Amino acid sequence: xxxxxxxxxSPGAARDVRAELIDAALAILHEDGxxxxxxxxxxxxxxxxxxxxxxxxxxxxxxxxxxxxxxxEALSDEMEAGMAAAGDNPRERxxxxxxxxVAYAEANPGLISLMFNAGKERVEKAAFxxxxxxxYTILREGCAPFAPAGAExxxxxxxxxxxxxxxxxxSIGGRFDNPGRITKRPEIRxxxxxxxxxxx
Amino acid sequence: xxxxxxxxxSPGAARDVRAELIDAALAILHEDGxxxxxxxxxxxxxxxxxxxxxxxxxxxxxxxxxxxxxxxEALSDEMEAGMAAAGDNPRERxxxxxxxxVAYAEANPGLISLMFNAGKERVEKAAFxxxxxxxYTILREGCAPFAPAGAExxxxxxxxxxxxxxxxxxSIGGRFDNPGRITKRPEIRxxxxxxxxxxx
DNA sequence: TGTACATCAGTGAACGCGCGTTCACTGATGTAC
DNA sequence: TGTACATCAGTGAACGCGCGTTCACTGATGTAC
Numbered sequence: 001x002x003x004x005x006x007x008x009x010s011p012g013a014a015r016d017v018r019a020e021l022i023d024a025a026l027a028i029l030h031e032d033g034x035x036x037x038x039x040x041x042x043x044x045x046x047x048x049x050x051x052x053x054x055x056x057x058x059x060x061x062x063x064x065x066x067x068x069x070x071x072x073e074a075l076s077d078e079m080e081a082g083m084a085a086a087g088d089n090p091r092e093r094x095x096x097x098x099x100x101x102v103a104y105a106e107a108n109p110g111l112i113s114l115m116f117n118a119g120k121e122r123v124e125k126a127a128f129x130x131x132x133x134x135x136y137t138i139l140r141e142g143c144a145p146f147a148p149a150g151a152e153x154x155x156x157x158x159x160x161x162x163x164x165x166x167x168x169x170x171s172i173g174g175r176f177d178n179p180g181r182i183t184k185r186p187e188i189r190x191x192x193x194x195x196x197x198x199x200x
Numbered sequence: 201x202x203x204x205x206x207x208x209x210s211p212g213a214a215r216d217v218r219a220e221l222i223d224a225a226l227a228i229l230h231e232d233g234x235x236x237x238x239x240x241x242x243x244x245x246x247x248x249x250x251x252x253x254x255x256x257x258x259x260x261x262x263x264x265x266x267x268x269x270x271x272x273e274a275l276s277d278e279m280e281a282g283m284a285a286a287g288d289n290p291r292e293r294x295x296x297x298x299x300x301x302v303a304y305a306e307a308n309p310g311l312i313s314l315m316f317n318a319g320k321e322r323v324e325k326a327a328f329x330x331x332x333x334x335x336y337t338i339l340r341e342g343c344a345p346f347a348p349a350g351a352e353x354x355x356x357x358x359x360x361x362x363x364x365x366x367x368x369x370x371s372i373g374g375r376f377d378n379p380g381r382i383t384k385r386p387e388i389r390x391x392x393x394x395x396x397x398x399x400x
Numbered sequence: 401t402g403t404a405c406a407t408c409a410g411t412g413a414a415c416g417c418g419c420g421t422t423c424a425c426t427g428a429t430g431t432a433c
Numbered sequence: 434t435g436t437a438c439a440t441c442a443g444t445g446a447a448c449g450c451g452c453g454t455t456c457a458c459t460g461a462t463g464t465a466c
Contacts, residue, residue: 017442017443033319035319038420039420039421040418040419040420041418048444049443050419050445051423051443052442052444054422055441055443056442059420059421113317116369117373119233119235132378133378154382154383155383155386155391157381158367158376159391159392161366161375162362162363165362165366165369165370166362166363166366166367166369167358167362167366168366169317169365169369173316173317175361178336180333180336182354183354183355186354186355186358190358191355191358191359193359193393193394217409217410239452240451240452248410249410249411249412250452251410251412251454251455251456252409252411254454254455255408255410256409259453260453402466403466404465405463405464406463407461407462407463407464408461408462409462410458410460410461411457411458411459412456412457412458413456414454414456415454416452416453416454417452417453418451419449419452420450421447421448421449422447423448424445425445425446426442426444427442427444428440428441428443429439429440429441430438430441431440432436432439433435433436
């Protein structure tokens with residue numbers, strides 16, 4: 001009986017508690033937000049004793065770090081996929097990257113908040129590598145065909161990043177429901193600045 | 201002896217514990233962040249028993265609501281002051297509003313995070329009125345002289361708000377220290393989109 | 401000017417709660433011989 | 434194919450901690466007469 005799980009055709013059918021803990025943490029983050037995300041709740045959701053997570057994560061900050069890594073990878077994947085699906089037009093490509101960024105944030109508000117807004121002491125940075133760097137590089141790639149209007153070298157990236165980042169978090173925070181506004185949920189394409197192709 | 205405080209020339213010299221509690225809460229928010237902001241710590245900082253705050257706030261969410269109200273008023277004041285100091289040039293006026301927004305956020309990272317990123321359950325909305333509305337109206341006023349490049353009625357406000365909001369939170373989060381970047385802390389003026397005056 | 405009373409902010413002890421962490425333990429799995 | 438041993442993930446009880454909240458209380462202040 002006890003070997004039943006190993007009799008399955010898939011070798012991965014043996015219980016992977018670590019993966020289950022991460023899935024449960026993502027679910028709690030999504031449903032209840034960061035403040036409800038504790039080791040004990042994660043363990044309870046998986047159906048395991050509250051002491052079990054200690055065998056997989058040094059502590060809550062390490063678990064949160066792992067979640068951030070997953071989040072940045074997934075965000076990067078979405079941005080890359082959007083870019084790839086957009087074809088060759090540079091403007092369409094950048095637009096797709098921006099829309100992917102915002103869409104990911106809107107679909108994963110708890111996770112994106114953890115990734116960007118959680119205090120340094122709460123998240124063990126060592127638990128995820130350069131995952132954030134990858135997303136930034138993709139954004140930079142999307143911006144590359146366009147000349148910055150004026151001065152600084154990476155001012156266009158800064159502009160675009162600020163724009164979509166702010167848009168995403170204002171959207172998540174429900175700020176576009178502001179009673180003074182007409183447009184409840186603007187389109188990204190209506191909000192991007194004019195972009196001129198690099199001439200050289 | 202017990203009347204000594206009332207013998208002072210200033211009538212406000214009598215202890216105002218409620219105000220002290222709010223000041224202490226702001227200080228904790230600034231120094232340690234939202235996660236460390238509890239009623240007991242606030243009381244301890246003021247030097248009062250931990251049961252005292254209950255006489256002034258129904259609970260932590262009401263205290264946080266009061267802080268948000270103060271924050272939005274202060275943000276609005278800064279935006280208005282910046283605009284007033286900028287003179288008559290519409291572009292300079294809008295730039296000043298934007299710079300005030302970002303500067304306030306950078307100077308008060310804990311408070312601005314509470315105002316925009318804290319969950320609805322944590323902050324009692326009833327504890328502050330339309331303070332957020334005022335800031336939005338000022339931003340709208342700064343945008344008014346400019347024609348939206350294309351379509352939607354409030355797309356320019358959305359664009360500017362997203363841009364400065366994202367810029368502010370990326371700055372607070374230390375994202376401009378990203379190793380892939382050249383410019384560590386860009387200027388707002390280098391990052392604003394081109395603005396064309398409304399013709400009609 | 402006095403006296404009786406109501407109000408109200410602050411005290412300090414006590415409560416139950418959920419949290420992270422530690423501990424000795426158990427039982428399954430893998431390995432050396 | 435066996436036997437002895439090491440490893441390791443999970444258990445459940447226990448710990449101390451900080452938290453919000455409640456409670457009877459005290460003492461100062463304000464008010465009615």
